[in-house]
Amino acid sequence: MVQRVLTTESGAPVADNQNSATAGVGGPILLQDQHLLEKLARFNRERIPERVVHARGSGAYGFFEVTDDVTAYTKAAFLSEVGKKTELFLRFSTVADSLGGADAVRDPRGFAVKFYTEEGNYDLVGNNTPVFFIKDPIKFPDFIHSQKRDPFTGKQEPDNVWDFWAHSPEATHQVTWLMGDRGIPASYRHMNGYGSHTYQWTNEAGEAFFVKYHFKTNQGIRCLSAEQAAEVVGKDANSHQTDLLQSIERGVNPSWTLYVQIMPAAEAADYRFNPFDLTKVWPHADYPLQRVGRLVLDRNPDNVFAEVEQAAFSPNNFVPGIGPSPDKMLQGRLFAYADAHRYRLGVNHTQLPVNAPKATVADNYGRDGFMATRNGSRHDKNYEPNSYSGPRQTDVPLSAPLAIHGWTGTHAAPQHTKDDDFFQAGELYRLMSEDEKARLVANIAGGLSQVSREDIIEKNIAHFAAADPEYGRRVEEAVRALRED
Numbered sequence: 185m186v187q188r189v190l191t192t193e194s195g196a197p198v199a200d201n202q203n204s205a206t207a208g209v210g211g212p213i214l215l216q217d218q219h220l221l222e223k224l225a226r227f228n229r230e231r232i233p234e235r236v237v238h239a240r241g242s243g244a245y246g247f248f249e250v251t252d253d254v255t256a257y258t259k260a261a262f263l264s265e266v267g268k269k270t271e272l273f274l275r276f277s278t279v280a281d282s283l284g285g286a287d288a289v290r291d292p293r294g295f296a297v298k299f300y301t302e303e304g305n306y307d308l309v310g311n312n313t314p315v316f317f318i319k320d321p322i323k324f325p326d327f328i329h330s331q332k333r334d335p336f337t338g339k340q341e342p343d344n345v346w347d348f349w350a351h352s353p354e355a356t357h358q359v360t361w362l363m364g365d366r367g368i369p370a371s372y373r374h375m376n377g378y379g380s381h382t383y384q385w386t387n388e389a390g391e392a393f394f395v396k397y398h399f400k401t402n403q404g405i406r407c408l409s410a411e412q413a414a415e416v417v418g419k420d421a422n423s424h425q426t427d428l429l430q431s432i433e434r435g436v437n438p439s440w441t442l443y444v445q446i447m448p449a450a451e452a453a454d455y456r457f458n459p460f461d462l463t464k465v466w467p468h469a470d471y472p473l474q475r476v477g478r479l480v481l482d483r484n485p486d487n488v489f490a491e492v493e494q495a496a497f498s499p500n501n502f503v504p505g506i507g508p509s510p511d512k513m514l515q516g517r518l519f520a521y522a523d524a525h526r527y528r529l530g531v532n533h534t535q536l537p538v539n540a541p542k543a544t545v546a547d548n549y550g551r552d553g554f555m556a557t558r559n560g561s562r563h564d565k566n567y568e569p570n571s572y573s574g575p576r577q578t579d580v581p582l583s584a585p586l587a588i589h590g591w592t593g594t595h596a597a598p599q600h601t602k603d604d605d606f607f608q609a610g611e612l613y614r615l616m617s618e619d620e621k622a623r624l625v626a627n628i629a630g631g632l633s634q635v636s637r638e639d640i641i642e643k644n645i646a647h648f649a650a651a652d653p654e655y656g657r658r659v660e661e662a663v664r665a666l667r668e669d
């Protein structure tokens with residue numbers, strides 16, 4: 185084996201990597217020790233800002249394989265043929281805690297997929313929950329502030345968490361989900377992923393459909409109770425990372441089956457629930473699951489920083505045949521992510537290997553900026569239109585246009601006939617077995633009983649009671665019992 189030579193950043197050989205250069209034995213260090221200066225300075229710059237949410241995560245590469253024909257609904261090339269495979273990268277995450285937090289906590293999980301398709305990268309940035317806490321992006325920074333560490337105490341505060349929910353009745357559905365059994369997945373492999381939002385598919389004929397994505401885990405759903413989770417966190421704060429890494433290293437490749445619910449665009453206006461309200465599901469009896477394909481993870485990244493920390497997903501990275509719906513939350517996200525990446529990773533984050541297209545090439549007139557590695561050659565013009573056979577637009581829209589009407593203004597989301605903040609939360613509660621209900625109530629009471637103000641507690645209990653009177657009564661009794669202790 186040839187012995188490799190240690191070098192400086194500029195490639196010069198390093199004479200001594202154990203002792204810094206000093207003025208005599210025991211004397212002060214010399215400024216001329218280039219290797220020492222470079223090593224310390226580089227070390228100081230190893231960290232970049234962590235994600236403002238979903239800071240903590242794990243990722244892996246794999247592929248998506250089409251198993252069922254969906255060409256009647258979308259012209260997306262990567263979904264065009266049964267048997268077709270597309271390389272992908274998936275990053276899982278927790279939401280609220282910082283990079284150094286623990287994995288086995290009660291929190292939604294991120295489920296962000298980057299499909300490296302031949303028509304460009306398609307990012308589906310979802311969660312392990314089919315719904316979300318709020319329905320308007322203007323509330324997102326307040327919501328996240330209330331769930332993350334308090335700026336004074338430096339830790340998550342039950343007062344803040346529950347105060348926000350007290351003022352957000354639309355969160356009752358997602359809170360019921362989060363406080364239930366699925367609130368703490370046993371691992372990233374043992375949970376489902378959801379696109380959560382409604383998206384739009386467009387077929388070759390230009391017909392539009394609204395779709396919801398469901399990735400069902402083939403490992404089976406496994407969850408932890410609050411007590412089990414506390415034990416796991418004590419033993420291995422990185423339990424999800426350990427599990428994913430080791431399972432793929434052992435060749436036990438986790439997989440998910442992708443299903444979609446499909447709604448013809450014309451049915452959206454009169455559906456009993458607002459189909460663009462992220463706090464609502466579409467019951468499967470209304471729109472059944474249709475299988476599309478399977479997603480398999482089979483390769484761990486070689487470097488967590490380069491490939492997981494620097495991974496950048498944007499819900500507005502669409503490909504032909506897939507587009508946004510008018511869901512206001514989704515519309516807000518179409519701005520927020522790429523903006524976050526420009527801040528966190530820089531304007532050329534799309535050129536990093538994990539983010540760059542793999543099955544096609546990006547070819548446009550964007551140039552320069554920090555760390556640009558794709559700047560064209562001397563023959564490539566940096567403006568368009570031009571007379572030099574540079575890349576041109578296709579004149580083919582990616583997805584069908586969305587019909588709009590009305591006046592500009594700060595409108596609340598439209599209410600469909602069955603829409604309110606509580607009905608679906610009540611349906612979820614009533615679906616649970618008696619044991620599940622008991623654990624749900626205990627989990628809620630465990631947090632809510634720590635709140636210092638009675639009015640905040642009462643408002644939250646009123647939301648659960650509005651979902652189902654029995655649900656409200658049981659939470660109230662459990663909270664009172666804990667507060668009297």
Ligand code: HEM
Pocket residue numbers: 234235236237238241275276277293294295296309310311316320321322324378379380381462495496497513514516517520521524525528
């Ligand atoms: C208006 C609402 C939302 C806003 C403004 C928002 C904003 C953000 C921002 C700024 C990040 C950090 C991005 C980065 O630095 O890389 C992020 C990460 C993430 N968000 Fe959201 N978010 C919203 C709602 C949602 C919803 C509804 C979902 C799921 C359905 C979701 C899933 C995720 C995931 C999975 C990540 C981590 C992506 C990764 O692994 O890099 N977010 N979000």
